[in-house]
Amino acid sequence: MHPTLLRTTVLVTAVLAMFAVGCAKKGAVPATPPPAGNTTTTPTTPNSGNTGGTTTNPTTPGGTQGTATVADLKTIFFALDSYSIDGSAQADLDANAKLLRANTNLRVTIEGHCDERGTVEYNLALGQKRADAVRDYLLNAGVTAGQIATLTKGKEFPAVDGHDEAAWAKNRRAEFK
Template identity: 40%
Template sequence: MNRLIIAVTLSSALALGACKKEPPEMAPPPPQNTTPAPTPTPAQTPMAPQPGSQSHFATAMSGADTIYFDTDSYNIDAEDQAALRRQAEYLLQYPNARATVEGHADERGTRDYNLALGERRANSAKNYLVSLGVPETRLRMVSYGEERPVATGSNESAWARNRRAVTVMIEN
């Protein structure tokens, strides 16, 4: 029991001694900020389409990437010539750009007939581009016939939109 009284007395003395507060002689320095300040991120600028890409071409052409034909025809009229001149100017401005001229037909006629007509339309547009100075080696052509319509329906309005040749950039 004697030991217990001594232990309690000692622990009380230690506890009271630890609670004794005296002002420090000098104030401690303020805490240092250890987290680095955030680095401001530069404002994100929208990425412009790469010249020669399909999106850049489509923006530059604003609809002149497509020419339209009369029924059973692959003749290029004055309006088509203007669109093809714009395409040629673009292709000549970007000498690394390559393109595919796609030929399309409406749903009337047999599959074989429409594929042949689409090919004649694509070839007609391609030849006109070549006549304007675009190197033939930079142009491909393909016929989709009636397989890729942009307008559905069995009426003159839909058929007129599907009788077309579309120039599409080949992504490198």
């Protein structure tokens, strides 16, 4: 199969799989919650998009069955307030991309994390930006979309407790899970 055609097929499969999950979960939503607001409006079954917040990893037939595990992938670090991939992060990501290309059976979730210096809400968005930036870099480096899901953890799960630059630098990261 032509590489472009293969990638298109994988993408279509991924979209179909996500759609299927979305549909399947709609019926499993709990019954009517209590009334909302000071009007007669009532929040009943939330009616869309309950896909659980993560990208579903579809099965990719015919992948390379390597022996690498997620533990072999390097954690990527970021500068303050930044979600750009700098020089040393690029080298680490190139290595991760090579490993993922050689092990297409390996499925990973990229978790974006932040240090404690932003607000809760902003850091949840920034963590997603970091995870997405890592994903986009890997896709550009030839990794198939079906291998990668993304997730933000904001500043809720620091790798290191501490309130100095040494701790902050270790917490501004994207981990592979």
